[in-house]
Amino acid sequence: MVTVSRIPEATGAGGSVVAGVDGCRGRWLCVWGDPARPSGMRAALLDTPHALERLRPLPAVVGVDIPIGLPGDAPREADRAARRLLGRPRGSSVFPAPLRCMLQAPDYATACQLGRDRCGRALSRQSWNILPLIRAMDAYLLECPARPGWVQEVHPELGFMVWNDGVPMARGKKTPQGRAARLGLVEAALPGALSAARASLGAMHCPGDDLLDALAAFGIAARIAMGRALRLPDPPERDALGLPMCITC
Numbered sequence: 001m002v003t004v005s006r007i008p009e010a011t012g013a014g015g016s017v018v019a020g021v022d023g024c025r026g027r028w029l030c031v032w033g034d035p036a037r038p039s040g041m042r043a044a045l046l047d048t049p050h051a052l053e054r055l056r057p058l059p060a061v062v063g064v065d066i067p068i069g070l071p072g073d074a075p076r077e078a079d080r081a082a083r084r085l086l087g088r089p090r091g092s093s094v095f096p097a098p099l100r101c102m103l104q105a106p107d108y109a110t111a112c113q114l115g116r117d118r119c120g121r122a123l124s125r126q127s128w129n130i131l132p133l134i135r136a137m138d139a140y141l142l143e144c145p146a147r148p149g150w151v152q153e154v155h156p157e158l159g160f161m162v163w164n165d166g167v168p169m170a171r172g173k174k175t176p177q178g179r180a181a182r183l184g185l186v187e188a189a190l191p192g193a194l195s196a197a198r199a200s201l202g203a204m205h206c207p208g209d210d211l212l213d214a215l216a217a218f219g220i221a222a223r224i225a226m227g228r229a230l231r232l233p234d235p236p237e238r239d240a241l242g243l244p245m246c247i248t249c
Helices: 049-054 077-086 100-104 108-119 125-129 131-143 156-163 176-189 193-201 208-225
Strands: 018-024 027-033 042-046 061-065 151-153 231-238 244-248
Touching: 018 208, 027 049, 027 193, 027 208, 042 049, 042 193, 049 131, 061 208, 077 156, 077 231, 077 244, 100 108, 100 131, 108 125, 125 131, 131 151, 151 244, 156 176, 156 208, 176 193, 176 208, 193 208
Parallel strands: 018 061, 061 151
Antiparallel strands: 018 027, 027 042, 231 244
8 A cells, every 4th residue: 555645834935846857967956936837947957967956947846757765775665655656657757766885886797786685676777777867866855955855756647646646657758649648737736847848958958858858857746846746655755865765746
């Protein structure tokens, strides 16, 4: 059974402004603005998580599609709970978070062997491909105790599920039907946001599905700021360094 609960209302310097972030070709695709004024959405490609603190207006909450809190020797309950909630086939989009010991692995084979030795499973290729982003976010959050909580882990497919009246998406985001369905949900929830984000990016190119995922993360951040979000699990687990292992939706 999936256990969820409401998160207390978030507060911050940005008031109603929130941000959604998705990894994009080794950088961070960030969209931010006031959810009540989606046509004023802004977007940028950030080189490091530290750049989040230079956004103006400063968001009250940042929702980021990256594992936060890394287990030592077992899968995270957050990942298991998210996969159960999404069901098949969308649950497969939740990649298991790497073990903390994998962060410094010099190559994929070593990371997989560490996983087999510690918990009997290898690291997925998808997780290995974003390991530099996971490492960067982990280091950023550990630098300052105020950052976890301001930055919260989300998953776009959970965001689309909430917009879709609680029903997981039937088609993958790479298919024409799946992309069209997600476009429709974004436009219904945040009218004009996609066009505004594209205009804000200008000549900076990013894949269309990454921009849709960032907007889904933005939608979850808006629910966090309003005290309407759910977290998986509740209470959240903590990793060995004290970071929460919780996916918010």
